[in-house]
Amino acid sequence: MNFNLKAAGTLISRAKQFTEEKLGQATDRTAYDDNFDHLLLDADRAKAWTERLISNVSIFLQPNPNERLEDFILTKFDQKTNKQNIVEQLGQCMVEAGNDFGSSTQYGSTLIKCGQTHQKLGHIYKDFIQSSVMGYMQPLKSFLEGEMKSITKERRTLEMRRLDLDAARSKQKKNKMLSRNNNTPVAMADSSDADVRHAQAEFERQYHITRLALDGLPNAQNHHLSCLFDLIESELQYHQKSVQILEELHRKIGLSKSIPHASSPRLRTAIIKFDYEALDSNELSVLAKETVNIISDGDDSDWVTVEKQLSKQHGRVPRAYLQIDASLS
Missing domain, CATH: 2.30.30.40 (SH3 Domains)
Incomplete structure (x- = not known):
């Protein structure tokens, strides 16, 4: 019961201090040092840009918002789908059209070859999406769900400890003013001093914990840099394979000879x-x-x-x- 009363008193003091700060009535607010403020800004920047990067890479990999929503729902329910992407759908359409026109005709056989090629392109595009999600997006999401969520939690706790410290100091200051007028017992003044010491110790402990969490951000960004390298490597391999597949189609349909380009006239x-x-x-x-x-x-x-x-x-x-x-x- 005493514990619940003490906890309730702490919450009331914390809320009172928070309200006074918002109204501009609190003058003695504990400030963090410049380096710590810089770390807090770095954390905010890392969180905001990581969220935007994940969003934009998602759009890059799947421009259709409806498809993104469907993929998100299937992922949440841990269901996999063999649904064709737009490149595979185009390939299938070409193959069906070629068969209908007749594989013995030049147009029909060329459509079939083009369709089969686009089906291959669709397959390697799926592989590229998979490698991009696992190699880049998933680590960034894990960072937000793990380290960044932990940092946010510790920052919230630190802010509560700061409010407790400032509330204790405010109470101590008022008791000292009253004691000068002989209106406050010595025991009450000693109690407020003890509350300040306790709040100061809790604040410093939480400050140290939060700082350790913030100091780990550069390591996370180094990991993200490595993941970014993997993304670029996957993209390069995807485009190289695409070029190889298209060059093979180029030869199959008799376009192996290079198409001459009109040369621009040289200036005199x-x-x-x-x-x-x-x-x-x-x-x-x-x-x-x-x-x-x-x-x-x-x-x-x-x-x-x-x-x-x-x-x-x-x-x-x-x-x-x-x-x-x-x-x-």
């Missing part, structure tokens, strides 16, 4: 023979031995419009000042 260039100072806004100042691109060379026999290669400034320069590259004429 010229070397400046002498320094030239522009006389108006249509002209361009250039220096001897500078290389420029020729923009226009046919409107005026005495002038050529050129462009500087770095600054991209352009303007007219006398033809006599240019040594034009004849190989591209």
Whole structure:
């Protein structure tokens, strides 16, 4: 019974202290040191960004929100599904269309080959999702459910211990003021001093526990870095396998010869023979031995419009000042 009364008294004092702080009536609030405040900010940052990373990687792996919800529900009920993904569905559609058109026709046989290829792509995409979830997302989720939840719990306990300490100090301060007026028994003043010592010891103990938990954050981030490397490695392997499968399809359907790309015309260039100072806004100042691109060379026999290669400034320069590259004429 005494224990319950004491616990109730502690809760009341804690609530009173919290209310006074919120209303700005409490002036003596125990402050943490700058380094500890920095650790608290690091923890908040780690929690917020880890949650956002998990969310965005989930969207990256499964853009369809309905599919994500279904996967989440099945995971919660520990049920596995062999449901086809969109790549496999496309592959199956192509195979069925090819068979209907006839595997003996060129279009039908090509559709079948493309469909089989997309089914392979769908399979390796599933493997990529699985490796990404197990190698990156799951460790981050475990961090939130384990270390971060523990840190949050210890921080909450520390805040309660701080409120208890500040409430005890406030009570001690009031009793000392009353004792000066001879209105408070000595026993009551001694009791408030003992309460402060007890609250101080509990606060320091919880402060040490919380700090140990916060100091472990760099180790967690090192682990997350390793998991990030695994994610990139899985993504690289997925794309490499995809390229191999598509190159195999490329050969099977007779597209092994490389498709020629239209080459973009090379710009004509010229070397400046002498320094030239522009006389108006249509002209361009250039220096001897500078290389420029020729923009226009046919409107005026005495002038050529050129462009500087770095600054991209352009303007007219006398033809006599240019040594034009004849190989591209």
